[in-house]
Amino acid sequence: MRPGLTARLTGSIGTLRLDIDLTLPPSGVTVLTGPSGSGKSTLIRALAGLTRLKGEIRVGADTWQDEQIFRPTHRRAVGVVFQDARLLSHLDVRGNLTFGLKRAPAPPAIHLDAVVDLMGLDHLMGRGVHHLSGGEQQRVAIARALLTQPQVLLMDEPLSGLDPDSKMTILPYLQTLHRSLSIPVLYVAHGQDEIAAIADRIARLSAGRLVSLEDAAPAGMLAGRSREDIEALAVAALQAGLQPPAGI
Numbered sequence: 001m002r003p004g005l006t007a008r009l010t011g012s013i014g015t016l017r018l019d020i021d022l023t024l025p026p027s028g029v030t031v032l033t034g035p036s037g038s039g040k041s042t043l044i045r046a047l048a049g050l051t052r053l054k055g056e057i058r059v060g061a062d063t064w065q066d067e068q069i070f071r072p073t074h075r076r077a078v079g080v081v082f083q084d085a086r087l088l089s090h091l092d093v094r095g096n097l098t099f100g101l102k103r104a105p106a107p108p109a110i111h112l113d114a115v116v117d118l119m120g121l122d123h124l125m126g127r128g129v130h131h132l133s134g135g136e137q138q139r140v141a142i143a144r145a146l147l148t149q150p151q152v153l154l155m156d157e158p159l160s161g162l163d164p165d166s167k168m169t170i171l172p173y174l175q176t177l178h179r180s181l182s183i184p185v186l187y188v189a190h191g192q193d194e195i196a197a198i199a200d201r202i203a204r205l206s207a208g209r210l211v212s213l214e215d216a217a218p219a220g221m222l223a224g225r226s227r228e229d230i231e232a233l234a235v236a237a238l239q240a241g242l243q244p245p246a247g248i
Helices: 040-048 093-102 112-118 134-147 164-180 192-198 227-239
Strands: 005-013 016-024 028-033 054-059 062-065 078-081 152-156 184-188 201-206 209-215
Touching: 005 040, 016 040, 016 201, 016 209, 028 040, 028 192, 040 078, 040 152, 040 184, 078 134, 093 112, 093 134, 112 134, 112 164, 134 152, 134 164, 164 192
Parallel strands: 028 184, 028 201, 078 152, 152 184
Antiparallel strands: 005 016, 005 054, 054 062, 201 209
16 A cells, blocks of 8 residues: 655754654554654644655655755645644634635535534534634634645644543544544644544654554543543533444
């Protein structure tokens, strides 16, 4: 199978020396984890073209960076979701999503109605972003990133600024998202809830180096949880519109 994303990058940012050789398949969610300062956010920014390091980045047969080429962020087919939603405050939800579509090539492969349905945003479309909860804002930010028609989706701790209840509410959307996408997703996370919920594979960084890349253990989300935690996850899933399989 051809790689979805290949990145071989080296360079120094402050006291951090990054030396990364990473190859991901064309689809699935790779959770990027490791101690603080290990280079996770630096790698995300380098892939997005926001930080310049030496080396090469290829997405399928498309070269984003090598010795002669360095595509700026606006010329990379990349969707990025940060810790804060970074929505356009003067636009409502529909306006923010439409802004994402403006970056998309025509005709779009990912359509507005499909993303709105995927992220459960239909009842929020006319609402101003200041009237959204933190979890709702992040759902809009993810939807906007998808509507840019990315070849790669990068997510840098998108739940880190949310309270525990908001995290529990948005996790079912992330589970649905990771089952629905056919592009490489690189997702920075520390929390075991996030990792267990969405990871197809786990890449661990330490001191700027990739120390392991392995498949995630299946069905790990409920391991070691209390009954109260399991019930809370079930309620959040139902609120998100997810239904149990027939016969359960």
